Amino acid sequence: MSRPRPEPMQVVKQRRDAALTALVDSVPYIRFLDISFDRRGDELTGQLNFDQKLIGNPYLPAIHGGVTAAFLEVTAVMTLNWLHLWPKIEAGELDPSEMAAGKLPRQPKTIDFTVDYLRSGLPRDAYARATVARSGRRFASVRVEAWQDHKDKLFAQATGHFLMPQGGEKNDANTS
Template sequence: MSHRGEILNQMAQRIPYLHFLGLRFETAGERLTAVLPFSPMLIGNPAIPALHGGVTAAFLETTAIVGLLWTGLPEGEAVALPALPKTIDLTVDYLRPGLSRDSFAEARVVRQGRRYASVHVEAWQDDRSRLFAQGTGHFLMPEGVR
């Protein structure tokens, strides 16, 4: 794992809810993927069983925020954990039930300025081409994060 990936995983461990969910980040070159390991406690609808909608939304929002940070972290340099962007809004499209298996998500920064950023995020399980959720978020950038 790269130095930037280690920083992001440290950040996730410092946020109690993300630690509770078991959320982690994996890197491959410049690609950052969020991983939400399946756990029975994440089920919201036991009849299907399907992931809770709030867990899905938190997964997408976190992936978007970390994706923003990922683009601004220098590689190979020791840096302090950055301040987090603040969510202005997040729109989630629930495309199909998230089933009882590991989930993955990736963010794409659509626009990032000094004060505002827009990010699109997609989540899948077994097949990258079959999304179970996607979202678009707008964020207020903290001072010093570019």
């Protein structure tokens, strides 16, 4: 009994990266804030690429608290959606090229989001990683942490609850 031969690395990588790119590029607001995602297997790290337009207090200067909240929320939704879609991408139910063409499954919706501001956001890049604490049929609970220079010195953390896309497999990838 031999196990099936593993797919070539490039095939696996290309499929996963193309699917992630399709998801990220489909959201104008993610482009507006210039947030990119780094992938290690199924783990994502969000990167908020600094720009002057993200400043909230020009005297300090510091990143706008609303931008920090948005960055954490974008990372939370993307991580949750990614983990939710991962099995379908791997099973071939979702085709990355069709996703890139706009055939995207519905995303989770934010129910509530609570941000703790621990330090002021410095005028430089920021990073965030989310942990899906629980993902059920209807609801999911996600924690996010964000840092800049030191991974163990968080400048913000957040918790959010999300409503998962409803309506089963058939409607999941509708193209309306």
